[in-house]
Amino acid sequence: MRARKVISFDTIRVACKNCTLAALCLPRGLTPEDVEQLDGIVKRSKPLHRGDSLFCQGDPFRSLFVVKTGSIKTYATGPEGGEQVLGFHLPGELIGLDAIEKGVHACSATVLETSAICEIPFAQLESLSNRIPSLQHQLYRLLSKEIGQDAEMLLLLGKKSAEERLAGFLVSLSRRLRQRGLSATDFYLSMSRHEIASYLGLAVETVSRVFSRFHEEGFLEVERKHIQLRDLTALESIVAKAMMDHHPGSKPAQP
Amino acid sequence: MRARKVISFDTIRVACKNCTLAALCLPRGLTPEDVEQLDGIVKRSKPLHRGDSLFCQGDPFRSLFVVKTGSIKTYATGPEGGEQVLGFHLPGELIGLDAIEKGVHACSATVLETSAICEIPFAQLESLSNRIPSLQHQLYRLLSKEIGQDAEMLLLLGKKSAEERLAGFLVSLSRRLRQRGLSATDFYLSMSRHEIASYLGLAVETVSRVFSRFHEEGFLEVERKHIQLRDLTALESIVAKAMMDHHPGSKPAQP
DNA sequence: CGCAATATTGACCACTCTCAATGAGGGTGG
DNA sequence: CCACCCTCATTGAGAGTGGTCAATATTGCG
Structure with a gap:
């Protein structure tokens, strides 16, 4: 994190390439020169801290943001101050x-x-994608990926019971952490119970209770924000089972 | 492919431009020639009927589809046959x-x-967007719009009560119909109660009951699939009020 | 040190799910 | 054309889950 004094130049560029790569160069398809150009328009900022704001509802759109380390929440606020966590x-x-x-x-x-x-200024990214077809393709894929993830979330919220939702949330977190090479079974929740509840459409107390229930059943250890998943399989099966229970296989009609 | 018949030349082209325009040329930005090229790769199919399938989970992706008239549902099926309506x-x-x-x-x-x-073959659309920057821009916007709509849906499912969800559903339908120049207050639901329930994460019976309740309160007339919204404002206020009730304005923390 | 915010736990109650029965259409075949 | 059947929709009664209110830790911060 603070390794930018001495060795900074290459380290940071590589670090940032990594972050950019993860998001933009997913499978392959960009030549090293392309990556070089891409890297040129990416702005690195100094570390931000809890509560700092990246942008607010209504702000003009200028840039996309990539999380290198840490975590971010996005949320919408109603006209009267209600807050709903979106992701x-x-x-x-x-x-x-x-x-x-x-x-x-x-x-x-x-x-x-x-x-x-x-931070990636979008105007520059877009014009770069005009010149680099494979970057354009990556951007399409990226946007599409986001749509797919939202659909997954819809699936999660379609589930009715609090256990299903919290299990789905934990499994999703676990999978995404593993994907980035972090521990899939031992991590800290950077968000409050309140924020989890808002995200899952539950009451804070219910979130707390389900955590306790999962703990009693031996699925996980939980102490405040520190989570250790003991039986990931059990959680996954809660999620999988859920889909079958509701909507017992009505056939989509046939001509 | 091209509208080359005598009678239909203009009619079909205009019809299809309308459908394409609505989706791809949203604000402006494409020249008539661009639209011409775009129009060239669009395939029109003969009318499809209830139960026909556009594509199935797992099918290779070849084309995007635009609804010209009628309606489509998308859904995911679990490994064991459960079905969850996505949109x-x-x-x-x-x-x-x-x-x-x-x-x-x-x-x-x-x-x-x-x-x-x-039907719009995506490979052709993509290569066309390579040559027409404004089309590329429209595609980005389009993908982005889809993400925004999914987020709106998350907001809807974040709401806890059945009334809030069904009201949100109806308001959303109404808004989208008006946007296409159709009646915003008098329409037929092409989907079954079962499908609505799956979409909203509710039981079929609850959907039915809430419809009845809304009718008793004078918000709408409902007879089978025929819906007439009598008090759209009331429905909208149910949706708006919902957000405030939960999450009573915890400030996002400030440094 | 003490206040404030966050988390956990309990009791109660409202809402929605489940189960079950009835009614209304739409289609098929006699 | 009508009887029949099957699906879909509606309505009722009972049970369970989660929301609400309230009290009590526990932590973090000024």
Whole structure:
């Protein structure tokens, strides 16, 4: 994190390439020169801290943000101050894609824990993608990926019981952490119970109770924000089982 | 492919431009020649009927689909046959965007009522967007719009009560119909109660009961699939009020 | 050190799910 | 054309889950 004094130049560039790579160069398809150009427009900021804001609902849209380390939450606020959490974003994930359409941010984003964030001015990214077809392709894929993840979330919220939802949330977190090479079974929740509850459409107390229940059943250890998953399989089967129970296989009609 | 028949030349082209325009040329930015080229790669199919399938989960991704008239539902099926409705798609809306990433459809799409659908081979669309920057821009916007709509849906499912969810559903339908120049207060639901329930994460019986309750309160007339909204404002205020009630304005923390 | 915010736990009650029965259409075949 | 069947929709009664209110830790911060 603070390794930028001495060795900084290459380290940071590589670090940032990593972060950019994770998001933009997913499978392959960009030549080293392309990556070089891409890297040139990425702005690195100094570390941000809990409560810092990346952008607010209504702000003009200028840049996408990539989480290098740490975590971010996005949320929407109603006209009278209600707050609904829309998502949590872990290292390697991209924020702000929903603002491209209107040129205005539709939600706010704040930092949950000390985080390193890369900023990518979208105008530059777009014009770069004009010249690099494979970058254009990556961008399409990236936008599409976000849509797929939202659909997954819809699936999660379609589930009715609190256990299903919290299990789904934990499994999702676990999978995304593993994907970035972090521990999939031992991690800290950077968000409050309140924020989890809002995200899952539950009451804070219910979240707390289900954590306790999972603990009693031996699925996990929980102490405040520190979580250790003991039986990931059990949690996964809760999620999988859920889908079958409701909607017992009505056939989509046949001609 | 091209509208080359005598009678239909203008009619079909205009019809299809309308459908394409609604989705791809949203604000402006494409020259007539661009639209011409775009129009050239769009395939029109003969009308499809209830139960027909556009694509299935796992199918290779080849094309996007635009609803010209009628309606489509998308849904995901669990390994054991459970079915979760992910979305309903009305005229002017685009389907299949979530498949770009993996090149494979992540959900299935079937026709809810007799519908006219346009097919746009994505490979051709993408290479066309390489040559037409403004088309590229429109595509980014389009993908982004889809993300925004999914977020709106998350907001809807974040709401806890059945009334809030059904009200949100109806308001959303109404808004989208008005946007296409159709009646915002008098329409037919092409989907079954079962499908609505799955979409909203409720039981079929609850959907039915809330419809009755809304009717008793004078918010709407309902007879089977025929809906007439009598007090759209009331429904909207149910949705708006919901957000405030939960999460009473915890400030996002400030340094 | 003490206040404030966060988390956990309990009791109660409202809401929604489940189960079950009835009614209304739409289609098929006699 | 009508009887029949099957699916879909509606309505009722009972049970369970989660929301609400309230009290009590526990932590973090000024």
